[in-house]
Amino acid sequence: MWDAxxxxxxxxxxxxxxxxxxxxxxxxxxxxxxxTPSPKLFRFRPGQFITIEVEIxxxxxxxxxxxxxxxxxxxxxxxxxxxxxxxKVSNWLHDxxxxxxxxxxxxxxxxxxxxxxxxxxxxFLSGGSGVTPLMSMSRTLxxxxxxxxIVFVHSARTPRDIIFRNELTMMAHGMTKFRTAFVCEQMxxxxxxxxxxxxxxxxxxxxxxxxLAEREIFCCGPDAYMKNVRRMLGEAGFDMARYHEESFSFxxxxxxxxxxxxxxxxxKQSGGFKIEFxxxxxxxxxxPDQFLLEAAKAAGMRLPFSxxxxxCGTCKSKKIAGQVVMTHGGGIRQREIDxxxxxxxxxKPLGDVTIEK
Ligand SMILES: Cc1cc2nc3c(=O)[nH]c(=O)nc-3n(C[C@H](O)[C@H](O)[C@H](O)COP(=O)(O)OP(=O)(O)OC[C@H]3O[C@@H](n4cnc5c(N)ncnc54)[C@H](O)[C@@H]3O)c2cc1C
Ligand code: FES
Numbered sequence: 001m002w003d004a005x006x007x008x009x010x011x012x013x014x015x016x017x018x019x020x021x022x023x024x025x026x027x028x029x030x031x032x033x034x035x036t037p038s039p040k041l042f043r044f045r046p047g048q049f050i051t052i053e054v055e056i057x058x059x060x061x062x063x064x065x066x067x068x069x070x071x072x073x074x075x076x077x078x079x080x081x082x083x084x085x086x087x088k089v090s091n092w093l094h095d096x097x098x099x100x101x102x103x104x105x106x107x108x109x110x111x112x113x114x115x116x117x118x119x120x121x122x123x124f125l126s127g128g129s130g131v132t133p134l135m136s137m138s139r140t141l142x143x144x145x146x147x148x149x150i151v152f153v154h155s156a157r158t159p160r161d162i163i164f165r166n167e168l169t170m171m172a173h174g175m176t177k178f179r180t181a182f183v184c185e186q187m188x189x190x191x192x193x194x195x196x197x198x199x200x201x202x203x204x205x206x207x208x209x210x211x212l213a214e215r216e217i218f219c220c221g222p223d224a225y226m227k228n229v230r231r232m233l234g235e236a237g238f239d240m241a242r243y244h245e246e247s248f249s250f251x252x253x254x255x256x257x258x259x260x261x262x263x264x265x266x267x268k269q270s271g272g273f274k275i276e277f278x279x280x281x282x283x284x285x286x287x288p289d290q291f292l293l294e295a296a297k298a299a300g301m302r303l304p305f306s307x308x309x310x311x312c313g314t315c316k317s318k319k320i321a322g323q324v325v326m327t328h329g330g331g332i333r334q335r336e337i338d339x340x341x342x343x344x345x346x347x348k349p350l351g352d353v354t355i356e357k
Contacts, residue, residue: 006039006075012333014040015053015104019097020076025163028083029129031068032097033076034105041074042067046140047113047133047218047246050079051313051331053104056092062304063089064248064312066132067108070139080163082129109311109330112218112246113137119216119242121149123209125200125229127221128156131163133246134218138178142171149177151209155200155225158188181208200225202232212236219245273349277301277357278320292324292344292353303344303357307331310346317344322353 017034024030036042049066065079084090097103114122114137124134131154141148152172156162159182168180183200187193196204206212217238219229226245233243272285275292286295293315296303306314310328319340324347326332332343344355 006041009036009040009042011106012335014038015106015333016102017052017077017105019099019101019103021099022097023078025080026161028094028161029080029163030094031078031080032093033069033078034103035076037102039075042071042077042108043074044071044077044108045110045113045115046070046136047115048108048110048136049133049312050077050105050107051109052079052089053106053313054089054092056088061089062106062313062316064306064314066110066136066246068132068135070136070143072140072143080129080132080135082163106313106331106333109307110246112220112244114141114216114218117216117242117244121211121215122151123212123215123217124150124152125217125219125221126152126154127225128161129163130219130221130225130246130248133220135164135168137218138168138171142175142178147175147177150175151179151181151215153181153183153200153205153208155183155185155221157185159184159193160188199228200232202235205232206236213238215242217243219243220248223247223249273322274352275349276352276354278354279357286349286353288348288350290348292342292347292349292355294345296344305345308345310343313343315343315345316341318356320354320356323350324348324353325350 014036016037018037019032020035021033022030044067049064051062051064053060053062065081067077068080069076069078081090081093083094112133126134138152152168154162162182172178172180182195184193184197185199187197219226272287274283275286275295276283282301284295284299286292293305304314306312311331313331316332319342324342326342326347328343328346332341
């Protein structure tokens, strides 16, 4: 190992992560473990995510992935990735990221963490790959020997899609107040699946968690799943101040939304600046009080973004000309800013701007 205690990882100085191990979790989910090139310790809150940067066919692409490992194992960091059908990065990671391969990463970021909302009783609700932040939180409490009252309800399509099933079951054996419940849409190949099948419903949730009202709830999963959860909690009269959720969705405007926003925004435009996007060949108007991404969306452009808060780095773009005011939340490195990069989701124009996008 090492003689001196390793320093803390600072991605602003050293953003390279080396893959050390790849662990298959289900038929379409893998965990990737990383270390830093020279020994460094990772420090983050359970539930936070990193933004990774990969180059695929000459294109540099950023994506956010929750850290699925707990901060109680600071020498390593893992992400757990589900293949998105047709998705660029998730499939690239599954097919190319092997031990020894280096990627770049930024972060950690995010505020979806039980560490920020201490409570005697938690309800963790997850759907599909949304299990990752709740797994990091559970692993942390487990490894700290913190026998908190936790009910972990995970929804999956079929039993073979349940991520971390064995480890969750093991934690439930090891902690007296940690309970798991798996809800599967269909039985799939598992003819021996004895739990009820179908979606999580209000009666099912009430039967699994009769003391729902006493719990701090953390929820992560597909948007439709979380919408359903919010509806059920609303019906149950749950105090939503104690409800926290994280969305993984890569938001893109639907054609209907684009048309609608174009019309509304067209009325609002007056005396704005010209923003030129060189790659897409579009020039749009942007008011001085408007973020560039907001103006681009209003004009019907489809640009990559995720958090819209300057933390994930997904909207990073090269500014070729002009001045902006940027109020980011850590999604960009100082040396990138020095090289003319900006996050368009949190940048407002000070005049006409040209962006390489
Ligand atoms: C905070 C945060 C944490 C996250 N944590 C995790 C995690 O722990 N694990 C995990 O697996 N994921 C996580 N994600 C999601 C992850 O960032 C990626 O969005 C996901 O892996 C898909 O990326 P991709 O590049 O493979 O797919 P993309 O290439 O972005 O495509 C996504 C989907 O959209 C479709 N698509 C792409 N372009 C178009 C188009 N023009 N028209 C129609 N459809 C299109 C694709 O076919 C695909 O199904 C997280 C996201 C966020 C924001
Ligand atoms: S969308 Fe996340 S930093 Fe801009």
